[in-house]
Amino acid sequence: MNKQGFTTGIVHGDRNAGGEHGGVRQPIHTSVQYGFERVEDLIGVFQGTKKGGFNYARQGTPTTAALERKITSLEDGIGSICFSTGMAGITAIFLTLLRAGDHLVSSRYVFGNTNSLFGTLRTLGIEVTMVDATSAENVANAIKPNTRMVFVETIANPGTQIPDLEGIGALCRERGLAYVVDNTITSPALFRPKAVGASLVVNSLTKTIAGHGAALGGAVTDTGLFDWSAYPNIADDYRKSPSKEQGLLQVRKKGLRDMGASLSSEQAHSIAMGAETLALRVAKCSENALALAQYLEKHEAIGRVFYPGLKSHPQYEIAQALFKGASWLLSFELRRADRMIDVVNALQLPVKATGLGDTRTLIIPVAPTIFFEAGPEVRKSMGISDGMLRLSAGIEDIDDLIADFEQALELAA
Numbered sequence: 001m002n003k004q005g006f007t008t009g010i011v012h013g014d015r016n017a018g019g020e021h022g023g024v025r026q027p028i029h030t031s032v033q034y035g036f037e038r039v040e041d042l043i044g045v046f047q048g049t050k051k052g053g054f055n056y057a058r059q060g061t062p063t064t065a066a067l068e069r070k071i072t073s074l075e076d077g078i079g080s081i082c083f084s085t086g087m088a089g090i091t092a093i094f095l096t097l098l099r100a101g102d103h104l105v106s107s108r109y110v111f112g113n114t115n116s117l118f119g120t121l122r123t124l125g126i127e128v129t130m131v132d133a134t135s136a137e138n139v140a141n142a143i144k145p146n147t148r149m150v151f152v153e154t155i156a157n158p159g160t161q162i163p164d165l166e167g168i169g170a171l172c173r174e175r176g177l178a179y180v181v182d183n184t185i186t187s188p189a190l191f192r193p194k195a196v197g198a199s200l201v202v203n204s205l206t207k208t209i210a211g212h213g214a215a216l217g218g219a220v221t222d223t224g225l226f227d228w229s230a231y232p233n234i235a236d237d238y239r240k241s242p243s244k245e246q247g248l249l250q251v252r253k254k255g256l257r258d259m260g261a262s263l264s265s266e267q268a269h270s271i272a273m274g275a276e277t278l279a280l281r282v283a284k285c286s287e288n289a290l291a292l293a294q295y296l297e298k299h300e301a302i303g304r305v306f307y308p309g310l311k312s313h314p315q316y317e318i319a320q321a322l323f324k325g326a327s328w329l330l331s332f333e334l335r336r337a338d339r340m341i342d343v344v345n346a347l348q349l350p351v352k353a354t355g356l357g358d359t360r361t362l363i364i365p366v367a368p369t370i371f372f373e374a375g376p377e378v379r380k381s382m383g384i385s386d387g388m389l390r391l392s393a394g395i396e397d398i399d400d401l402i403a404d405f406e407q408a409l410e411l412a413a
């Protein structure tokens with residue numbers, strides 16, 4: 001069959017891969033062990049000579065493998081590995097592909113727990129330099145002889161900064177560096193990091209892809225663009241595989257298998273169901289987020305609004321050029337930070353909760369919660385003010401959302 005469109009590919013993926021009994025969905029395989037008629041086959045699975053086989057569920061099940069195929073297809077990659085959470089996927093990349101003495105350059109604007117993980121990497125002897133990656137020049141200036149990898153997020157949470165994705169891609173290609181892009185906020189429905197030369201793509205499946213706040217999961221996808229045979233940190237055991245496969249193979253063995261943050265079949269099933277409506281949901285959420293951002297920008301009680309779909313956003317042009325929509329993530333500041341608690345409490349629809357990419361609109365004050373532990377210095381360097389609110393736009397009817405803000409913001413007049 002010809003290469004299918006984005007949503008067609010997801011909703012028919014399981015059936016086209018040969019669902020049992022004509023099932024249109026891959027069943028939830030709960031077996032931990034997988035047995036074989038002939039022991040040669042068991043040996044083949046262990047040695048990797050029998051492709052597509054399963055032996056022990058920590059390394060994957062037919063249900064997680066079906067989800068991995070879907071993510072690979074969504075990201076137009078050559079392979080994916082699913083993990084129990086997005087953080088597990090990110091941790092597996094850093095711990096299996098970097099070694100003590102290596103240097104990582106990261107955007108300064110990253111997810112709070114990723115930022116915290118960098119602290120752990122430093123204790124293990126991995127150097128991390130964080131730069132303002134909205135300029136590729138800042139990344140270039142940070143590169144040293146021991147730099148191995150560059151890490152960015154497509155749209156940073158909560159400030160919505162967008163790195164110079166193309167410029168950094170060109171730089172990494174020129175310097176032979178692995179380019180890791182966290183695509184969680186945009187998701188492959190809005191953007192494929194392969195288009196800017198990413199080597200590995202991370203998605204927290206928990207957010208946009210699962211989309212209903214009902215399952216945790218993460219995925220790492222290899223775009224096939226990076227030449228792992230030239231990467232110094234691949235163990236000899238994995239050098240025997242074709243060069244394109246070496247990176248992901250090492251992440252699967254040393255990361256998923258040895259560290260054990262495996263996705264369960266039940267969660268994989270739930271994520272796969274969410275993925276079926278991914279494109280529909282992000283289109284609606286992006287539309288709602290843009291309408292809310294435009295409404296808030298005009299409201300006298302509101303200071304700055306951070307949303308890449310607004311012409312006032314510093315990276316508006318990049319968002320227009322690279323993304324199919326500006327996503328559900330939007331942040332804004334009340335002019336009167338002292339009214340923040342009352343305003344948020346007055347909101348009836350948005351759920352006062354952390355979390356992102358849900359069908360329901362979620363709202364959270366940033367400084368006293370998700371970036372509390374980071375401390376005032378990190379908050380300042382990331383542009384997070386005390387009055388900043390982060391919103392994840394849901395799929396509700398926009399008139400209801402705006403009416404709700406209208407009444408709540410009266411308290412901040």
Ligand SMILES: *Cc1c(COP(=O)(O)O)cnc(C)c1O
Nearest residue numbers: 085086087111182184204206217
């Ligand atoms: C939530 C998030 C993660 C971590 O994902 P979990 O599934 O919650 O572990 C990583 N990166 C970004 C950008 C996120 O928003």
